[in-house]
Amino acid sequence: MIQAYFREFDVFSEEEIATFIQLFERKTVSKNEFFVREGERCSEIALIVSGIFRSFYSSDKGDDITYCFRFPNDLMASYSSFITGNPSLETMQALSQSELFVIKKEKIEKLFSQNHSWTKFLKIIAEQQYLELEKRIFQLQKDSAAQRYKALLEHQPEYVQLLPLQYLASYLGITQRHLSRIRREISF
Template sequence: MHPLFHYINQYAIISEEDFEDIQSYFIPKKIGKKQHLLKEGEICKCMGFIVKGAMRKYYTDEKGTEHIVNLYVENWWAGDRESFVMGTPSVYHIDACEDSELFLISRENTLILRNECPAFNELTLKLDEQSTISTQKRITSSISLTAEKRYEDFVNNHPYFVQRFPQHIIASYLGITKDTLSRVRKKMLRK
């Protein structure tokens, strides 16, 4: 069965018939490595459920430095929530770190499904809750934990990211330099 079907059923039980209807609101899309799902200045018209691949969301500061905001792999949603909901230009880029396959859903179709399908509405409510909790933890971590503890938490909470993303991307996601990450990793290996 389809990965999206299994994903939805983790949050709200649906029948295969209901899934057929839900799936009709999604559009499949393939994005090659280094290609963009979204560029700064564009409006995020769709959220993407990742079936295969890895992606990153980042912004570039005035000095040209990239700052990673989110990392995504299979069974994660990629997009700029603010731009998607508000219809405003995004300040972020989202690109593929690996060849990726997604199912895209528009804002209009999201609203239709939320109104017509209780299971989909339940899914979005639970995802909103998880997103808020995750964001709070990330903010707390970035302002109060050492680089070593941030990396340790990252490895414990997202071990699959370590194998999928290059060290410079992980360092940026953690808000530390590549050199600091290298020192932290060496120190952890000695323990």
């Protein structure tokens, strides 16, 4: 699985992939456990093998606001914390039993300094993260909650039904009651 993920980018040779995947560690995260918590420093990146994660932050009122879900075959990190070394502004929580491949920041930095293919790979990842963020901002400003829900269903139909309603409603920016109405109206 991890080899296939890196092959998709068409950046690394098979030998390079075989060498650096040995630097990843397999990690199990139980349901409701955290990959990183708000206020902690994020010093690793994970590739999700199985499971679902939600990213959230706490509002001034103390409410958890879910702004992102991560699914199998997604990279996951508190990127701003990972890049700057500052405490994370977000919490990443497993919504199900999960398996990850994790690599520490120092190992990535070493790879980056030894192999120029990592420059290209990290540029692609940064571009993907930017595009995802831009898409999310546009969705929130332009699309209705029903349109945002449909988009999520189209991209992750097998996982949407597994998301707890309170987190899904928070992600969509609506109440659970409104979400129930939308789900009844939309049939896939």
